[in-house]
Amino acid sequence: MADTRNNGGTWSGASNVETTVLGADEIILNMGPQHPSTHGVLRVKLKLDGERVVDSECIIGYLHRGVEKIAEHRSYQQFAPYVDRMDYVAAVSNGLGYCEAVEKLLGAEAPPRARVVRTILTELQRIASHLLWLGTHALDIGALTPVFYCFREREEILKIFEKYCGARLTTHAFRIGGLQYETYDGFEADVKRFCEDFATKIDEYETLLTENRIWVGRTKGVGKLSAEDAIALGVTGPVLRASGVKWDIRKAMPYAAYDQYEFEIPTRPTGDTYDRYVVRMEEMRQSRRICLQAVENIPSGPIMAKVGKVLKPPPGEVYHAIEAPKGELGYYIVSDGTTQPYRLRVRPPSFINLQAFDRMARGSLVADVVAIIGTIDIVLGEVDR
Amino acid sequence: MAPVPLDNELVQRLKARFGEAIREATLDRKQAIVLVAVGKLREISGYCRDEEKFDMLTDLTAVDWPKREKRFDVILNLYSFPKNERLRLKAHAAESEAVPSVCAVWPVANWLERECFDMFGIVFEGHPDLKRILLPDEWQGHPLRKDYDILKQDTAWVRENLGIESGQ
Amino acid sequence: MSHLTMPHLIPTSIQPYVLPVLWGVVIVAVLPLLAGYIVLLERKVMADMQARLGPMRVGPHGLLQPIADAVKLLLKEDIIPHDADRLMFWVAPLISVTMALLAYAAMPFGPAFQIADLNVGLLFILAISSLGIYGIVLGGWASNSHYSLLGALRSAAQLVSYETAAGLGLVSALLLAGSLSMREIVQAQYDQGEWFVFSVPIGFFIYLVGSIAETNRAPFDLPEAESELVAGYMTEYSGFRWSLYFLAEYANMIIVAGIATTLFLGGWLRPFPRFNDRLPGTSVEILDALPSLVFLGVAAYCFWLAPKQPVKIQKLVMGLVGGLCVALAAALAGSLFAPDAVRLGVHGGFWFMAKVMAYLYAFLWIRFTFPRYRFDQLMRLGWRFLIPLALVNLIAVAVALVVSQEWGWHPRVTTILATLATLSVAVWLASSDEKHETAIRTADGE
Numbered sequence: 001m002a003d004t005r006n007n008g009g010t011w012s013g014a015s016n017v018e019t020t021v022l023g024a025d026e027i028i029l030n031m032g033p034q035h036p037s038t039h040g041v042l043r044v045k046l047k048l049d050g051e052r053v054v055d056s057e058c059i060i061g062y063l064h065r066g067v068e069k070i071a072e073h074r075s076y077q078q079f080a081p082y083v084d085r086m087d088y089v090a091a092v093s094n095g096l097g098y099c100e101a102v103e104k105l106l107g108a109e110a111p112p113r114a115r116v117v118r119t120i121l122t123e124l125q126r127i128a129s130h131l132l133w134l135g136t137h138a139l140d141i142g143a144l145t146p147v148f149y150c151f152r153e154r155e156e157i158l159k160i161f162e163k164y165c166g167a168r169l170t171t172h173a174f175r176i177g178g179l180q181y182e183t184y185d186g187f188e189a190d191v192k193r194f195c196e197d198f199a200t201k202i203d204e205y206e207t208l209l210t211e212n213r214i215w216v217g218r219t220k221g222v223g224k225l226s227a228e229d230a231i232a233l234g235v236t237g238p239v240l241r242a243s244g245v246k247w248d249i250r251k252a253m254p255y256a257a258y259d260q261y262e263f264e265i266p267t268r269p270t271g272d273t274y275d276r277y278v279v280r281m282e283e284m285r286q287s288r289r290i291c292l293q294a295v296e297n298i299p300s301g302p303i304m305a306k307v308g309k310v311l312k313p314p315p316g317e318v319y320h321a322i323e324a325p326k327g328e329l330g331y332y333i334v335s336d337g338t339t340q341p342y343r344l345r346v347r348p349p350s351f352i353n354l355q356a357f358d359r360m361a362r363g364s365l366v367a368d369v370v371a372i373i374g375t376i377d378i379v380l381g382e383v384d385r
Numbered sequence: 386m387a388p389v390p391l392d393n394e395l396v397q398r399l400k401a402r403f404g405e406a407i408r409e410a411t412l413d414r415k416q417a418i419v420l421v422a423v424g425k426l427r428e429i430s431g432y433c434r435d436e437e438k439f440d441m442l443t444d445l446t447a448v449d450w451p452k453r454e455k456r457f458d459v460i461l462n463l464y465s466f467p468k469n470e471r472l473r474l475k476a477h478a479a480e481s482e483a484v485p486s487v488c489a490v491w492p493v494a495n496w497l498e499r500e501c502f503d504m505f506g507i508v509f510e511g512h513p514d515l516k517r518i519l520l521p522d523e524w525q526g527h528p529l530r531k532d533y534d535i536l537k538q539d540t541a542w543v544r545e546n547l548g549i550e551s552g553q
Numbered sequence: 554m555s556h557l558t559m560p561h562l563i564p565t566s567i568q569p570y571v572l573p574v575l576w577g578v579v580i581v582a583v584l585p586l587l588a589g590y591i592v593l594l595e596r597k598v599m600a601d602m603q604a605r606l607g608p609m610r611v612g613p614h615g616l617l618q619p620i621a622d623a624v625k626l627l628l629k630e631d632i633i634p635h636d637a638d639r640l641m642f643w644v645a646p647l648i649s650v651t652m653a654l655l656a657y658a659a660m661p662f663g664p665a666f667q668i669a670d671l672n673v674g675l676l677f678i679l680a681i682s683s684l685g686i687y688g689i690v691l692g693g694w695a696s697n698s699h700y701s702l703l704g705a706l707r708s709a710a711q712l713v714s715y716e717t718a719a720g721l722g723l724v725s726a727l728l729l730a731g732s733l734s735m736r737e738i739v740q741a742q743y744d745q746g747e748w749f750v751f752s753v754p755i756g757f758f759i760y761l762v763g764s765i766a767e768t769n770r771a772p773f774d775l776p777e778a779e780s781e782l783v784a785g786y787m788t789e790y791s792g793f794r795w796s797l798y799f800l801a802e803y804a805n806m807i808i809v810a811g812i813a814t815t816l817f818l819g820g821w822l823r824p825f826p827r828f829n830d831r832l833p834g835t836s837v838e839i840l841d842a843l844p845s846l847v848f849l850g851v852a853a854y855c856f857w858l859a860p861k862q863p864v865k866i867q868k869l870v871m872g873l874v875g876g877l878c879v880a881l882a883a884a885l886a887g888s889l890f891a892p893d894a895v896r897l898g899v900h901g902g903f904w905f906m907a908k909v910m911a912y913l914y915a916f917l918w919i920r921f922t923f924p925r926y927r928f929d930q931l932m933r934l935g936w937r938f939l940i941p942l943a944l945v946n947l948i949a950v951a952v953a954l955v956v957s958q959e960w961g962w963h964p965r966v967t968t969i970l971a972t973l974a975t976l977s978v979a980v981w982l983a984s985s986d987e988k989h990e991t992a993i994r995t996a997d998g999e
Contacts, residue, residue: 345444
């Protein structure tokens, strides 16, 4: 990251070429931090032999804000808004993981009504995150239209969030111990209406892409990751499930209200880009299913547990993980008995999934690199924290 | 709520295999934590992956306790798919003590150890490419150490680069 | 030109040159404006397909957007890269634009509107459009940038491959026409009573795909794509030079649409050109009266919608559109009662432009629906699927013609059989291509 020279000679859209003498035909290609398709400030250095990628290196840290250090100087409640800014595309999930981790640290538990509302909002957020992924991934591969349809649907979800907590993107929707806001009048109706409309919309996206010969040609066989490689590289989330490992924290170690609902874990055998696409599309359908079940029957009762205003968890440590849209989002919190965490570590799914990029990109063509970056579904805020 | 000692079958097998290297086993908030000797970390990790089926390293991080003689806690969070079980391995490391790298056991440790090195200055011996990952290569200091003061770093930078006194 | 009589004021020595020059001036003057408005149309159609509105600010409903863009491009700073070859940098876009405009010389826009009725008109147009590739390659080379050159070479390779296929698709229609003169091709479609798209649909399909690739449009627009690594030959160009390339691209689009219309869609003929039934009591043919009636209907719909618009400016624009439709209907209807030459000219021009617009709409529609082909997939499609298919189609059509001549079978029967035979070959080619591609991928994609 220290090397920021521009050797290109001309302003060719931020592609710098440092032609070092490597092998007979090897060149190093730099997809700089500013590039339309790296989804944030990611720098990828590719070593190419002709059109094939021989080696690659991801250089990150452009968005590092020192969130973990900040956590040591804030109280538990004060830190909650910071958490949204990591994976800013799916802020509600981040908040859920953090609040539940601190609740485990305190030994408290959110009341049933809060757990169900949390589940509904988190699943809506999963749909929103996958929609953004789908739109931008399709745009990278050249399909200009799906992104607008996806954002149209995402708009509906963001409207629900705005009505609920006042913010669309960085929501700070949950509090430690439960919820701060009651659901607004018409919350159930809004969610139900969205879920009912959404089924036809997913079918629309599938019509545009799933059987399309060009889409299949651009995604099948691209960026393959086997199940052993995926587990060895610590990959989690849809990427792991597309490689054939049927594992989802919502089923393996249920949290919030997930143990009350019926849903499936989509998996695919091959682990290429097309499989990850299919898994995420199916996950959107399953999220919709969870929302419909949950919204039928939201229990009544308090929305906040009695945790007191000043939170001083007994000394000790806890690790709590949830299934965020990108993968396993874990919080490891060490408490020394004061109001501020002694150490707060975020296990970022995008950071660890990005490590698998080298394995996926090796041997593929340069034109596929953009598709591979898109298919991992990274958010640089979470990679760098 | 306080941590309680743990003596289940897993701990017994570990103790039987590694004896003194397994220093302590506790259960904190229903999560298993095993404190091990840092020198044997790679062997114990290999054993956990192969015999005990902890095939995924979920997270590798560190905690700084500056008042302790061995100031760093290196934490490995493991997960076993077949057993659906989590385990936390902890090791105390001194400031200039090299911690054996577990990259050979779980390749995911590559970037995780680089981040530990970047943030804490812990050197992992046997790591293929130990360099900073999140901060610029020429950064001085390791921010997540407790004696690293962000305010001091900021005022120093402002004084050096902008030539004025920071208003903090 | 033969349909019109010249005023006697013009000396006979220059009479043959007057009209061609006039049409030439009209084309060079109108074409940039037309290309600009086709860009606006593309943006509006794109927006409509993407559930949004498109340009709305400049002028009512964005109608002055092309003017604003043109002014902006003219006023932009002229940047030439430091190490670029200045002469070639200056010449390259000129070549592209000149060739694109020159090809209009043989393009018939109606029975009365053609600059030069060459007897090798089609060949002339194809040859001149091929020369446009020089503009691309020289532009990429003159930019002195690694990636511009690579993009230019890729673009040139793509153009050459797909022009071969497209040309072969055209030849299958030429077999039915029997002449290279654009005018006679349309005449042949009139004589045979059928647009060639119905006789050689596979040839039309091949030409459609080939023409999309020739004009660097999606899904074959990798050389121009923004989200790919290679930026393309146009990168170092800005301002007016870039707009010349852009103009050349859209002019090319209109040319290929014109060729497709002439060869396959019946040129300026209306649908069912030989169905001569007249309206009772008049000398007006029913099918000739239809367009004006349709436009009157559209105008009525616009006037009915206009008061329902929420904003005053939208009411105005709706009314304007209705008024335009009425004017068009009036022109079409009025020319029905004018001398033959005028009637043929107006209606022929109308039908030609309508078909060109429909073809261009297909281009736009395809662009916003499909993702982009990768370069190796693009070349594989051209060489392993399209060219063999075009050859097979050509042979099948030739055989069909010979059979219908020698054995006396009805040409429609033989062409249908030829189409079916070619279709089965196409299916076989497509499936073997897929198998080959998966084999390649699994082989070296480990």
